[in-house]
Amino acid sequence: MFNTLVCALLSDVLHNKKALDRSYAYHFSRNEMTPIEQGRIVNATGDIMRRLSFYLFIAELVDPADEKAPERLLLAWLTEQGRAPKQHSKSRKTGFSIDHRRIEEANQWPLLKDGCPEWLDKIAQQQLGRRWPQEREFLAQAPLRYIRVNQLKGTREQLQQQLKAEQIPSEPVGKQPDALIIRGDVPLFRSKSFHDGWFEQQDLGSQQIARMLNPKPGMLTVDACAGTGGKTLHIAALMQNKGRIIAMDVEQRKLDQLRKRAKRTGINNLETRLIESSTQIKRLRASADRVLLDVPCSGLGVLRRNPEAKWNPLFDDLEQLCITQQDILQRYSKMAKVGGEVVYATCSILPMENQDQVAHFLQNCSGAFELLEETTIYPSTLNSDGFYMARLKRVA
Numbered sequence: 001m002f003n004t005l006v007c008a009l010l011s012d013v014l015h016n017k018k019a020l021d022r023s024y025a026y027h028f029s030r031n032e033m034t035p036i037e038q039g040r041i042v043n044a045t046g047d048i049m050r051r052l053s054f055y056l057f058i059a060e061l062v063d064p065a066d067e068k069a070p071e072r073l074l075l076a077w078l079t080e081q082g083r084a085p086k087q088h089s090k091s092r093k094t095g096f097s098i099d100h101r102r103i104e105e106a107n108q109w110p111l112l113k114d115g116c117p118e119w120l121d122k123i124a125q126q127q128l129g130r131r132w133p134q135e136r137e138f139l140a141q142a143p144l145r146y147i148r149v150n151q152l153k154g155t156r157e158q159l160q161q162q163l164k165a166e167q168i169p170s171e172p173v174g175k176q177p178d179a180l181i182i183r184g185d186v187p188l189f190r191s192k193s194f195h196d197g198w199f200e201q202q203d204l205g206s207q208q209i210a211r212m213l214n215p216k217p218g219m220l221t222v223d224a225c226a227g228t229g230g231k232t233l234h235i236a237a238l239m240q241n242k243g244r245i246i247a248m249d250v251e252q253r254k255l256d257q258l259r260k261r262a263k264r265t266g267i268n269n270l271e272t273r274l275i276e277s278s279t280q281i282k283r284l285r286a287s288a289d290r291v292l293l294d295v296p297c298s299g300l301g302v303l304r305r306n307p308e309a310k311w312n313p314l315f316d317d318l319e320q321l322c323i324t325q326q327d328i329l330q331r332y333s334k335m336a337k338v339g340g341e342v343v344y345a346t347c348s349i350l351p352m353e354n355q356d357q358v359a360h361f362l363q364n365c366s367g368a369f370e371l372l373e374e375t376t377i378y379p380s381t382l383n384s385d386g387f388y389m390a391r392l393k394r395v396a
């Protein structure tokens with residue numbers, strides 16, 4: 001089952017160009033297996049996709065869409081992980097065997113070792129300079145499993161007790177007030193705690209964004225690029241269900257998903273609005289206490305969670321994406337009232353999508369905003385996904 005499913009997933013993604021998440025959903029819904037088996041399959045497939053160039057080299061392949069690729073890549077992974085005894089590093093079907101010297105050779109080349117495609121190395125090297133090799137190494141590692149307690153239901157300690165009763169061990173994460181780390185392939189989403197809305201799976205870096213926005217009970221908060229609501233749900237918890245949250249996006253299906261999640265987590269002060277024209281933004285002019293702009297971005301900070309984007313980038317044109325980000329920042333920030341605050345955030349670590357955007361905005365806002373703070377969370381900072389966030393105050 002393990003080999004068959006890993007190969008089927010790799011074939012879906014590499015040959016048929018399907019999204020990895022959708023392929024997981026498709027295969028896991030059709031095959032009975034335990035969460036531990038699912039976890040093993042996700043780990044292996046994710047590892048191979050995060051360092052695809054490394055395993056292609058070991059497997060003596062050039063084209064990932066090659067029909068032989070899934071089986072050979074898996075063999076390369078099993079061998080490199082020491083999970084295939086030497087005499088078994090050979091495919092039963094094709095007779096192909098792994099040459100161990102290629103593993104040693106691939107490990108000598110940093111780009112290959114970290115599974116980094118050239119286009120990514122070029123842009124990140126330009127943008128991040130000496131910091132990049134360290135971040136590249138972290139982006140090649142498997143993501144950790146963080147959850148955020150839903151404070152509308154109870155405290156982190158209460159959640160830990162409940163999870164313990166469900167045989168799910170968890171550990172609090174240092175100074176992060178809402179975060180727990182879950183180790184191992186435990187059945188989190190089948191737990192009663194999850195169904196009762198006690199927690200969300202949310203990366204540790206991502207949990208910092210609503211904290212920086214710091215919405216208070218009773219406020220009007222606009223989450224203008226809400227997507228399926230990862231940050232909206234956190235905002236609602238911080239507002240203790242008091243006040244108003246308007247969650248907006250240009251895609252209705254994401255807002256529908258957000259509504260389902262909000263229902264499970266017990267949120268009752270949320271309104272969703274599809275953005276169909278700029279009128280909806282203008283109508284909210286100078287009205288909000290807090291505005292979150294979690295803008296569309298390259299997603300280069302979350303590559304360990306979306307590893308296929310290394311080989312099939314989610315954007316066609318980075319410059320065009322930056323133009324969209326600036327446009328959203330300039331137009332949507334006007335929803336904040338004087339004295340209100342805006343957080344601009346991305347899941348990218350490139351300054352061109354981050355600090356440069358905020359600096360450009362401040363130069364052109366005629367003194368209407370001032371920068372209160374900004375932070376880049378690199379993957380190496382917290383061993384999390386990478387994010388950027390800047391807090392701006394409307395002063396005129």
Ligand SMILES: C[S@@+](CC[C@H](N)C(=O)[O-])C[C@H]1O[C@@H](n2cnc3c(N)ncnc32)[C@H](O)[C@@H]1O
Binds near residue numbers: 295
């Ligand atoms: C980084 S994602 C947001 C993730 C979301 N905040 C979360 O925490 O799950 C960016 C979102 O912006 C939306 N978007 C793209 N263009 C937009 C626009 N012009 N106005 C508002 N939202 C937009 C996308 O549909 C996407 O859901």
